Amino acid sequence: MLVSTRRIGLSLGADLCWPTCYEEILSRFDPSFEIDGETIGFEVARLDIEPFDLRRPCPYDVVLDRVTHWYHTSREWIKKSILMDGLYVLNNPWSIQSMEKQTTYCAMMHLGLPIPETWMLPPKEYEPTPDLETTLERYAKLFDLGEIGNQIGYPHFMKPYDGGAWVAVTRIATEEALREAYDKSGRRVMHLQQAIEPFDLFVRCLGIGPEVRFIRYDPDAPLHARYRMDRDFLTKEEERLLRDITLTINAYFGWDFNSCEVIRKDGVFYPIDFANACPDAQVTSLHYHFPWLVKTMLQWSLYCAATKRKMRTNLDWNLYEEIRNKTGDYHERVAAYGALARDRFDAEAFDTFREQHLKPLDEITWDYFGTPRAKEVIREKVATLFPEHEHDEFTDLFWTQIQDWRAHENP
């Protein structure tokens, strides 16, 4: 007998492909099992945007959110629901709202990760405000941009301190180019960051709860080919290090779903961009890796909903600080951060839960991604991004790549 239904809400924007696959696979699975003497089932629904009474209870146990970083009504509804109704959400919305790339660099430099040398610059131009001129006249020091450029060295990257999606990112090779880029940067607050070049490996580490997938990345390829399909390109030791780094970042900021970009040069992995809460989840970028994303989203959200996982409203950074202060060796320290992060993500309990209750999901996901319906979903997504004469070609390409995943994952 069904005693309790857990409700999962999807807070979506333009997302098309993964939510549909998520819903359809969940409907095929239709799990129901007993936890602590209670039989539970699951429902999923998409959130509407509408006026809300702050005291109206939230009907969801878990929300998978994709719009907090730019759609503020949804963000505020989510924050209210965490505070008033015990909602669990991927990701912590206060942390998304306040932790820019800049803060993530500082925090991880402080913990001892090899973040490349990075400077922040005051903006080139300002929105006029009443006190602006006095403030700048009194306190803004003249500086020599060329000198800063020389200190960081060439090439380096100029990029917004709060950036995303490659907007306003420039690779700078000369002082002249630096001055030109700064002149063009307008009102943006910019970083200059030492370039990790030449590198021999670029990896995107995609984290969902305690799980991490390592994806080889080619930043110079066209959009649809940046995520590569290489397998076994990391040693076990490298995987452990990157998993620890990614989970440390994600647990530190309360981000259940985030990606960490790392570049390897001379055997050292440099994290360069890891404030990516709600990373790209489109089949047209992830293709081969897309079924993993959908399945892991399902696993983690079902776990959170079933166990009524509590949202951590306090990030409690002191424990990282303690590790930092007592562990000198870099690899030992990162392993200790990683252990703490895994603990915060209930890694062991999650593994047991998956083993006990979610086993059928492997085969259901595998089957689903071989159906004409899955191909249709890919086509719908392709149709929103590619010109009509390319619809067949790209649908077939992504479909074939997903069939490669099926060949490798055959349950």
Ligand SMILES: Nc1ncnc2c1ncn2[C@@H]1O[C@H](COP(=O)(O)OP(=O)(O)O)[C@@H](O)[C@H]1O
């Ligand atoms: N320090 C760096 N060394 C080498 N390449 C970099 C560096 N910083 C940025 N890049 C390149 O520029 C791209 C965009 O920069 P990134 O910091 O990831 O910004 P965004 O947040 O917009 O994704 C990266 O994916 C990488 O290809």
Ligand SMILES: [Mg+2]
């Ligand atoms: Mg990036």
